[in-house]
Amino acid sequence: MDPIREIDHKFREIANVISLLNMVTLGHYGPVDDQVNQKILQGIHYLKKMLDDANMGIQDLLNKEKELLKMKDEFTSNVNHELRTPLTSILGTTDYLLDVLATLSKEDIEIRLKRINRSGHSLLNVVNQLLDFSRLEAGNMDSRLSEINLNKIFESVKDTFQELCDLKALKLNVQITDIKIINDYEHLHKVILNLLSNAYKFTEEGSITLEAVDKGNDVQIIVSDTGQGIEIEDQQKVFKRFSQGSIENNKAPGTGIGLHIVQSIVQMHGGSVDLESQPGMGSRFFVTLPIQSALIQKADGENHGKKE
Numbered sequence: 001m002d003p004i005r006e007i008d009h010k011f012r013e014i015a016n017v018i019s020l021l022n023m024v025t026l027g028h029y030g031p032v033d034d035q036v037n038q039k040i041l042q043g044i045h046y047l048k049k050m051l052d053d054a055n056m057g058i059q060d061l062l063n064k065e066k067e068l069l070k071m072k073d074e075f076t077s078n079v080n081h082e083l084r085t086p087l088t089s090i091l092g093t094t095d096y097l098l099d100v101l102a103t104l105s106k107e108d109i110e111i112r113l114k115r116i117n118r119s120g121h122s123l124l125n126v127v128n129q130l131l132d133f134s135r136l137e138a139g140n141m142d143s144r145l146s147e148i149n150l151n152k153i154f155e156s157v158k159d160t161f162q163e164l165c166d167l168k169a170l171k172l173n174v175q176i177t178d179i180k181i182i183n184d185y186e187h188l189h190k191v192i193l194n195l196l197s198n199a200y201k202f203t204e205e206g207s208i209t210l211e212a213v214d215k216g217n218d219v220q221i222i223v224s225d226t227g228q229g230i231e232i233e234d235q236q237k238v239f240k241r242f243s244q245g246s247i248e249n250n251k252a253p254g255t256g257i258g259l260h261i262v263q264s265i266v267q268m269h270g271g272s273v274d275l276e277s278q279p280g281m282g283s284r285f286f287v288t289l290p291i292q293s294a295l296i297q298k299a300d301g302e303n304h305g306k307k308e
């Protein structure tokens with residue numbers, strides 16, 4: 001039950017006990033005997049327990065509110081960091097190029113341009129994440145349903161990640177699939193991109209795998225890695241907004257909204273996201289989506305069945 005309703009419920013019970021106590025004491029004529037005393041005593045004990053419970057509920061609520069405020073503070077400072085780091089790198093590298101361009105070899109220039117390009121992409125990712133987050137919070141994420149060949153998305157993300165994985169000497173396995181699904185291309189792309197970005201960020205050696213399994217009425221998209229894994233107590237928490245795992249990773253602070261975005265988009269289409277992870281061994285995210293998005297009933301006819 002929602003904690004505020006639970007507290008409200010407790011207070012209603014408290015009011016009931018007080019009226020009962022009133023009835024027992026005021027409604028009783030004649031001397032107060034042991035039996036009546038006993039009833040009053042029981043009532044008072046019960047009342048005390050209800051008050052203690054309500055008090056604990058209020059404390060819990062206050063603690064949760066405090067935790068959320070702290071997370072929001074961290075989120076703001078993380079966003080600041082995530083925007084400034086690539087920007088600083090872009091500005092620093094372009095300043096350097098402008099200063100000494102004439103003296104540099106073609107290879108030197110290429111290395112720097114690639115660095116600028118990578119920083120530009122991470123900047124764009126953070127900005128896109130922030131936009132998606134605010135659209136989802138406001139409940140106005142657009143959707144355009146069409147028949148999508150999953151392989152098309154798989155190939156597009158493979159292109160994006162292959163070069164990055166080469167930098168860390170990680171093996172990237174992207175399965176070839178012939179599964180088709182009615183969904184929103186951009187949404188699916190975002191979901192897979194977010195999961196792969198995490199897999200890449202939290203994996204230093206081994207491999208990252210992207211695959212899809214036909215489950216009849218559903219499709220399961222699986223992203224696995226051999227990275228640092230997620231502590232058992234964090235495994236549900238990481239889907240909450242602003243929430244980050246407790247394994248320290250100073251190189252990759254992030255903003256803590258990626259998995260929240262993934263889960264919100266998937267749920268919007270009638271699907272779910274599950275996670276299996278062993279700290280130190282790796283993680284595996286399962287996205288289960290109906291072959292036909294749940295939004296299809298709401299979508300207007302003209303979008304149906306259009307090929308991507």
Ligand SMILES: Nc1ncnc2c1ncn2[C@@H]1O[C@H](COP(=O)(O)OP(=O)(O)O)[C@@H](O)[C@H]1O
Nearest residue numbers: 198199202229238244245254255256257258259
């Ligand atoms: N593949 C993964 N391996 C290890 N930890 C992960 C992985 N994916 C997510 N996490 C944990 O979940 C947290 C939340 O992820 P996310 O919402 O994408 O936020 P962010 O990537 O900005 O930190 C991460 O901070 C990390 O602790």
Ligand SMILES: [Mg+2]
Nearest residue numbers: 198254258259
């Ligand atoms: Mg992330």
